[in-house]
Amino acid sequence: MGRAAVKDIRVEASKTSVRERTVYRLTMMSVLAGLCIASLVLSVSFGALHIPAGEVVKALLSDGDGVNRQVIWNIRLPRTLVAGLVGICLSLSGVILQGIMRNPLASPGIIGVSSGSGLAAVIILIVLPNYYYLVTPFAFLGAFAATILIYLLAWKNGINPMRLILSGVAVSAFLGAGINALMILFPDRVHGVMSFMVGGLAARTWKHFYILWPYTLIGTAAAMVISPKLNVLMLGDEIAISLGVKVERTRMAFIALASLLAASAVSIVGILGFVGLIVPHITRLIIGSDHRYLIPASALSGASLLMACDTVARVIMDPVEIPVGIIMAALGAPFFLYLLRGGIKSDA
Amino acid sequence: MLKADNLTLGYGDNFILRDLELTVERGDLVAIIGVNGSGKSTLLKALSRSMRPCRGVVYLDGRSIFRQDTRSVARKLAILPQAPKVPEDFTVRDLVSYGRQPHLAWNSRMKPKDFEMVDWAMAATRIDYLQHRLVSTLSGGERQKAWLALALAQQPQILLLDEPTTFLDIGCQFEVLELVKNLNRELGITVVMVLHDINQAARYSKTMVVLKDGSVYKSGTPREVITEEVIAEVFHVRVKVLEDPDNHCPYFIPLSGSVNCPLEVGSYGKDNFLDRRSG
Known part of the structure; x- marks a missing residue:
């Protein structure tokens, strides 16, 4: 057989493989979308009062009256939707940061979102407890301010991802010291702070949903639009510059977007650190590192994971509710390790 | 079409290149050589706008490369860095x-x-x-x-290559160099490349640029640059320059004893190191 013929066969074979890869990605995407809907229905269905899934769907899709409908529309649905939005925001923030820093340990915490919002919230809750309603805007501003501070401190003829990460660690430690100091100095007021520090969804309602959805929508849309640029940045700064990407400006825009997404989520539900680190990894193992697929897939898996974990958090020790952050870590970490050790073949 | 004017480059106060002048003509195939740390890659980074010069300007088609829209520069100039990820x-x-x-x-x-x-x-x-x-x-x-x-x-007009043959076996090295030569000849792409192997540089380039002590030590055709004096002066190796009759270019072979042997065993080594082996 001639060399050309062999080549033809290989081209044919690899064409099949690319078709399979696309089919695989789209299948996985539909699976994730299905998972997302399933999590939503389950999350609304389970609770102190169990409502069968059929009734949930009926109540969601049609008018009517009754206790079930009241419970669903007034209590469970808003909370579940907030969980979904938070999952989307934190996951996207993590994907973006891991991408631009080309570092698997990057997460919203690394750009100061956790420590910045934490300190702001602690200051309000401990020092000025009468102004508790300011926690959300202050946590948001604190997170954003910490990001700006870290970015400025890391700037030296441009931003080097490693320097950004190290300056993030240092600033977070510094702000963390402030948080701890306040908690030690006011031990009697610590209880109110704890739920913010571990992140929880208790009593989240339409009000929170209305604050959160514009950020989620804008952030997700922006992330989808710039996802090809994120792929280019993955090739390294020099190649990206060669391809005409304004690397510094693009990176700054990405960091601002990541901070905005994470800050809006954290200011509503408190510090849920784990989601932004682990959901991107889980999704990458499933769908690959092409951000055009990774970004929508992460949004879907982040939303499903958080809604599912929140359901567990409400049900597992009923009537006591466990903060969702604890469930996330307890279930997410082993699942992640399982994937990491080859539970899913990632040759696609 | 690519010109470095009075270019000073470095990190902080540590200048790697000083007041360097370099002009690359359209259609040329330039090889930059020099010892390790002579600033070859740094120069390439400045020419490709990855690194801002401390002083001086890089001109692309007569205009400063930093003053032009980076996307329109990207349609003219492509860079292949060392070991990209x-x-x-x-x-x-x-x-x-x-x-x-x-x-x-x-x-x-x-x-x-x-x-x-x-x-x-x-x-x-x-x-x-x-x-x-x-x-x-x-x-x-x-x-x-x-x-x-x-x-x-x-679709670039200029291609900058940083050690494109490093880490490749000899067959792949020549394959890449032949490819680069043909890109230059068939498509008229101007090439500037950093090469470690001077004989390969002499064979594949039209113009050679030798960097030493932060500036251009010598530039010209391979025949002008590859001389026993230049190699001795820049690389501290005594060589014999010969003519390659097949490829019509100069090449050199290092002479025996061409560098001082860097190993100095000394009496301690003789007594102890060798002693340990036999006993």
């Missing part, structure tokens, strides 16, 4: 497609013309049969050709 699950086609980035509209949507150019770039470098393979599974030579195809998909 690629995500594990990118296919060759994915990678080469990114070469179209500077030609795409804001939404990064590929048009038929872009797909054609990607196909052509892979065919021209003869890697089309690898197009659906993952880049991470390619051999060193195949990978380097994939990167060249990426640069080619950019």
